[in-house]
Amino acid sequence: MPVITDIEDLHRIYRRRAPRMFYDYTESGSWTEQTFRANKSDFSEILFRQRVAVDMSNRTTASRMIGQDAAMPVALAPVGLTGMQCADGEIKAARAAEKFGVPYTLSTMSICSIEDVAEHTEKPFWLQVYTLKDDDFMQRLFDRARDAKCSAAVITVDLQVLGQRHKDIKNGLSAPPKLTAKSVANMVTKVQWGLGMLGTKRRFFGNIVGHAKGVSDPSSLSSWTSEAFDEALDWDRIRQFRKMWDGPLIIKGIIDPRDAKEALNVGADAIVVSNHGGRQLDGALSSIRALPLIMDAVGDRIEVHLDSGIRSGQDVLKALALGATGTYIGRAYVYGLGAMGEAGVTRALEIIHRELDVSMAFCGHRDIRGVDRDILMVPKGFSDGWE
């Protein structure tokens, strides 16, 4: 067994073990991938101020996101097709999250269904909801979330249209995977993955097939998907969703302060500063650069979370110091899942927790909730000065 010391180690193992089509699906940004890269590299422009000879004993990263306890302020982000990275992937990731004590967010476009994940976990998870045209389907999705005791809904607002990822088109990405000579030749080399897939019945979009009107089998799914997403989405439509779901609501995919104000007016409990991990508008600002602008606009009136580009506990600490109450990891846990299943997600969480805890100590803090901007050196013009 290789020694795993950071998220990049998990990434390398994942790359070897997952079929190329699903690795590429994870590891792509849209078009030139400028924003995908900036999400990560912009974190390294921010530096810490190290303190010494302050009491660093008895530290805690315990925190709260939307009033719910978390062992650290890091949730697992919604990731579509997680169950294609590893058999029963959503159940495994949700279990790792609940054992660790952090929130898990199930994607609408998951392989394991809401009911399936609820059945195999004990603690409530969050459901991510895409904004679709079909009112009945949307209402049923919220009702199913309520019946499964989901403790929050996360509405993703940055996917009315789809950013183009070149590799997905070239690979003919689908679930279950299309069996072409090339994809089969690649998949037969991924023995562990293949055995897992043969041993599970969960290979289709579990929240859609059998639930959406006219989608009773996987072959009718692609025509449904191309019709289902609502290009006409506006804030009035999001207000309708607010009425369909009376539990805690998080609006995900905000990168502009004007939209942050709109989300506040809708009555959301939190917003996620996110550019979808660089998968939507290529050339958009990285999340970490957008965060101070959004904190200035709404930070004193709504809980602000952040995702996109987090690969370490140090990244989490920087986001918290700039004012975020919580963060999410996407690829960082998918690498763990594809590398080693549930144990790999746990390993990813352990790595990030350890990095967060020790870096917090170096900055002279013992309680993550007390961390603020004072621990950072942020270059002049990091977020300002844009015309």
Ligand SMILES: Cc1cc2nc3c(=O)[nH]c(=O)nc-3n(C[C@H](O)[C@H](O)[C@H](O)COP(=O)(O)O)c2cc1C
């Ligand atoms: C493979 C993949 C699939 C994703 N699927 C969804 C999804 O179904 N719903 C959603 O709201 N966001 C989705 N996202 C975006 C993530 O929730 C999150 O915003 C992003 O991964 C954060 O960036 P990071 O991967 O750099 O941490 C996906 C991201 C990836 C990498």
